[in-house]
Amino acid sequence: MPDSPSLIPNRQIAEYVDRMAELIDLPIDPEYKPGIIANMTRIAQVAQLVNEFPLPDEIEAATIFTP
Amino acid sequence: MIQAYPDAIQIASVVREQEVSAKSIVAAALSRIADGNQRLNCFTTVMADSALADAEAIDRQIAEGKDPGILAGVPIAVKDLLDIAGITTLAGSKINAAKPPATCDATAVARLRQAGAVLVGATNMDEYAYGFVTENSHYGATHNPHDFNRVAGGSSGGSAAAVAAGLVAISLGSDTNGSIRVPAAFCGIFGLKPTYGRLSRAGSALFAGSFDHIGPFARSVRDLAAVFDVLQGADPADPVCTTRPPERCLPQLNLGIENLRIAVADDYFARGAEPEALEAVAKVASALGVKDRVTIPEAERARAAAFVITASEGANLHLKDLRSRPNDFDPATRDRFLAGALIPASWYIQAQRFRQWYRDRVREIFENVDIILAPATPCIAPPIGQEKMVIAGEEMLVRPNLGRFTQPLSFIGLPIISVPIQREGNMPLGVQIIAAPYNEALVLRVAAFLEAQGIVSAPVIQR
Numbered sequence: 001m002p003d004s005p006s007l008i009p010n011r012q013i014a015e016y017v018d019r020m021a022e023l024i025d026l027p028i029d030p031e032y033k034p035g036i037i038a039n040m041t042r043i044a045q046v047a048q049l050v051n052e053f054p055l056p057d058e059i060e061a062a063t064i065f066t067p
Numbered sequence: 068m069i070q071a072y073p074d075a076i077q078i079a080s081v082v083r084e085q086e087v088s089a090k091s092i093v094a095a096a097l098s099r100i101a102d103g104n105q106r107l108n109c110f111t112t113v114m115a116d117s118a119l120a121d122a123e124a125i126d127r128q129i130a131e132g133k134d135p136g137i138l139a140g141v142p143i144a145v146k147d148l149l150d151i152a153g154i155t156t157l158a159g160s161k162i163n164a165a166k167p168p169a170t171c172d173a174t175a176v177a178r179l180r181q182a183g184a185v186l187v188g189a190t191n192m193d194e195y196a197y198g199f200v201t202e203n204s205h206y207g208a209t210h211n212p213h214d215f216n217r218v219a220g221g222s223s224g225g226s227a228a229a230v231a232a233g234l235v236a237i238s239l240g241s242d243t244n245g246s247i248r249v250p251a252a253f254c255g256i257f258g259l260k261p262t263y264g265r266l267s268r269a270g271s272a273l274f275a276g277s278f279d280h281i282g283p284f285a286r287s288v289r290d291l292a293a294v295f296d297v298l299q300g301a302d303p304a305d306p307v308c309t310t311r312p313p314e315r316c317l318p319q320l321n322l323g324i325e326n327l328r329i330a331v332a333d334d335y336f337a338r339g340a341e342p343e344a345l346e347a348v349a350k351v352a353s354a355l356g357v358k359d360r361v362t363i364p365e366a367e368r369a370r371a372a373a374f375v376i377t378a379s380e381g382a383n384l385h386l387k388d389l390r391s392r393p394n395d396f397d398p399a400t401r402d403r404f405l406a407g408a409l410i411p412a413s414w415y416i417q418a419q420r421f422r423q424w425y426r427d428r429v430r431e432i433f434e435n436v437d438i439i440l441a442p443a444t445p446c447i448a449p450p451i452g453q454e455k456m457v458i459a460g461e462e463m464l465v466r467p468n469l470g471r472f473t474q475p476l477s478f479i480g481l482p483i484i485s486v487p488i489q490r491e492g493n494m495p496l497g498v499q500i501i502a503a504p505y506n507e508a509l510v511l512r513v514a515a516f517l518e519a520q521g522i523v524s525a526p527v528i529q530r
Contacts, residue, residue: 020409026390028405035402036409043378043406047414049371050421061419 013041072527074287075141075236075294079183082140085129089140093122093185096142100187100234106215108207109229111147111157113188118142121185136183137293138237145239146226147189148196149173149281150270158272159194159222161205162388162395173270174302175239175281182297187235190225194397196241196274197381197404198222199249199469200451204397208451211253212528213494217448220250220469222274223284227254230284233527237285237294241271243278244373245443245473248485251284252497253448255487256525257514258284259291262309262504263480266295269304275380276307277419278373278477286525288515291484292317295507316508320515327509330359332441332501335366339459339471340445347488347496348442354522355513361436369425369475372418374467379415382407399466426479433503438513442472443485443497472499482507484514486523498523 014037021028028036073081081087097115104110128135145151148158150169157163172180180186191209193201201209201224209224211217212232219228223240227250230238240247242260251258259282266281273279283294299313331337331352337345352358382389382404388396389404396404432439445458449465456465476483481504485497502509517523 017406017409024386024408026386026405026408027393029393032393032402032405036405039378039402039406040409043375043410043414046371046374047410047418049368050375050418051414053365053368053421055417055420055424059420059424061416062423 008044010037010041013037013044016040072233072286075138075285075290076287078141078236079137079139082125083129083134089122089125089185090119092140093118093142093187096187096235103232103234107210107212107228107232109190109209109225109232109234110144110188111191111206111225112154114154114186118185118187121180125183125185136181137297138179139183141184141237142187142235143179143184143237143239144188144190144226144229144235145176145186146192146223146241148192148241148272149176149239151176151186151189154189156272157189158196159192159203159206160397162392169270171270174267174304175298176270178297179294184237190223190229190238192225193222194400195272195381195385196222196243196246197400199245199466201225201250202399202451204399210451211448213255214448216450217494218253218451220253220448222246224250227251227256227258227284230254230286231256231525231528237283237290239281239283241274242280242282242477243274244377244477245470247282247284248443248473248483248497248499249469251485251487252443252495255489255495256284256286257288257291257487258282258485259295259507260477260483261295261507262482264307264309265482265505265507266298267302267305267308269302269308273384275377277376277380280477280480286527288511288518289317289320291514292320292511295511311505314508316511319508320511322512324355324513324516327437327513328435329355329357329438329440329513330361330436331357332363332439333360334362335475336363336441336472340442341458343447343490344442344445344496347498348440350488351486351498351517351522352440354517354520357440361432361439363432363439363475364428365425366475368421369478370471372421373474373478375410375414375418378403378407379410422478429479429481430503437502437509439501441499441501443499444469445471447494447496476501480504482510484510486514486517487525489524489526
């Protein structure tokens with residue numbers, strides 16, 4: 001996993017956590033917030049590795065849904 | 068002649084031959100558990116009364132001339148996320164402790180019991196299977212039988228330690244990102260993560276459904292094969308369970324390795340590990356006469372994508388409780404679940420699409436290779452409570468990095484055995500034997516070859 005700093009500033013991650021938590025009605029105890037921000041920062045770093053990788057349009061996420 | 072610590076096949080054999088009763092086998096296991104569990108903390112539930120009653124029923128069947136099955140009288144335990152009728156499935160959580168008892172056995176539990184196995188209890192794990200250490204704030208840490216100060220690995224740590232310590236012959240765990248292979252390696256036993264969807268998960272508490280597998284821990288390769296064969300078969304109760312006909316692997320164990328194309332994974336799988344972890348792979352490669360190398364592309368990204376999908380799916384399953392009672396979660400999982408609930412959909416979908424791309428690349432590799440070897444973990448079991456470790460000269464967090472070599476492979480559901488390398492005076496290590504999907508028979512054959520050569524083994528720890 002990358003240990004390099006996220007390209008997204010910590011302040012933006014904190015704001016995102018607040019707004020998204022509001023939007024999905026997830027109350028956040030202030031005591032847990034630093035831990036959540038740290039985890040979200042880590043997820044953002046990790047997701048960047050995936051998101052920056054160019055994928056052909058025809059690559060589809062497989063589903064197991066059977067109608 | 069019974070060895071001091073026989074494997075499951077041998078136990079079942081002497082029980083069927085009425086050399087020893089199932090009841091005495093199970094009573095002895097319960098006695099070992101009563102003693103050993105105080106130090107190891109493998110079990111969250113011990114079912115002494117029902118186990119003895121089940122064992123008596125096996126003995127009656129044998130006395131009546133019936134065959135109770137290939138696992139007759141074998142004491143087994145299952146990770147406490149598989150339903151056991153009459154017992155509340157904890158999944159390592161405090162929240163689930165208030166839930167009613169399960170009304171029926173998980174499919175895997177039922178099939179093992181039908182084969183004559185005697186369930187003696189449920190085993191400790193990381194909360195909701197989210198971890199690699201089995202340091203559970205509600206139910207305590209499981210200790211490694213090789214060194215009580217070290218973790219057993221996780222999340223199926225209780226199941227692995229129970230087999231390693233000789234408390235039971237067989238156990239079941241689950242593997243989402245490495246939760247069978249990591250504790251198997253740390254505890255020095257065999258662990259099989261089957262092909263995704265090959266064994267029914269019905270009746271198990273899911274962690275991240277895209278990657279959840281169940282599989283066995285054992286002291287011998289033939290035990291792994293026997294349990295795998297018992298567990299195979301379609302199950303409409305699990306939407307991802309395959310409908311392809313079972314393929315019996317036990318009869319194929321001794322087919323050898325001739326003509327198998329085997330290669331060692333290089334690049335990502337040869338970096339970020341302590342020298343001894345790579346030496347373990349080299350030892351196995353040497354025993355197999357392997358010199359070829361193979362590069363699995365973009366393994367780092369595969370691990371990243373698995374990380375995103377796991378966090379997102381895991382959080383969604385527990386969203387209601389995360390909203391209403393976050394204080395009741397284990398501090399080791401809570402913030403990860405809360406953050407996982409906030410992941411943008413596009414990150415999740417991109418990770419699932421990357422999974423398809425990566426699967427296609429690995430399929431291409433398996434056109435030219437039958438078996439790939441890789442380390443199971445980057446290091447030996449770390450001390451309980453340790454937050455950071457140094458691997459290959461770099462300091463990093465313990466918990467997320469133990470899955471470095473397992474996560475990119477379960478990501479695409481490959482069948483893998485972690486085989487145990489015992490190291491005199493040192494902690495054991497594991498090596499992953501990896502094949503293309505539905506080739507469990509091949510990984511079992513290679514493991515059986517290594518076992519016959521004395522390269523891999525899982526003796527009970529004598530302490």
